[in-house]
Amino acid sequence: DSGVTQTPKHLITATGQRVTLRCSPRSGDLSVYWYQQSLDQGLQFLIQYYNGEERAKGNILERFSAQQFPDLHSELNLSSLELGDSALYFCASSNTLGDEQYFGPGTRLTVT
């Protein structure tokens, strides 16, 4: 157990819908990262927050957005869902910038 929690574990929804994935970092960690894992694209970095502020963006679609709240938990919002958005979404956290990243258990999203 890494100490990073994610909810829900599984999510099944229809195309065109919107979902919110939630992540709580390890106690004391200030930085949160979101990754998408699919069979064809592998593990891809989406976005990073540090102490409430967006720090870096990767291959994140405009239909996706995220935020980190004052209690340091983070949410990833996925809208206008397409079949190709089906994937495992992982959250990771680190104490500060440049530290080791520890991954949560992931949310498996299935878009039908």
Place this chain on the structure above:
Amino acid sequence: GENVEQHPSTLSVQEGDSAVIKCTYSDSASNYFPWYKQELGKRPQLIIDIRSNVGEKKDQRIAVTLNKTAKHFSLHITETQPEDSAVYFCAVDSGYSTLTFGKGTMLLVSP
């Protein structure tokens, strides 16, 4: 952006043999190189990492070596056991602590 190549994509060994997985990267400014192990349906788990100021790091049966000049680093697992079977990912810190991952190596250790 950073480009990370990982080889081989699959690796089958007998229990007790050694396994080596290699990664190359493109950005010479990269300075942090972690390795993750992922079992089926589970989260990536950090198993070892190395920073650019050292050439080798060991932790029991696993070791990582780094050649900054050649821009490649390798994971070495000795005395492999069936429970080492998993997918292994190398990663490179591309700046701001964001990680670029290799495509993964599926390691199968047969008893």
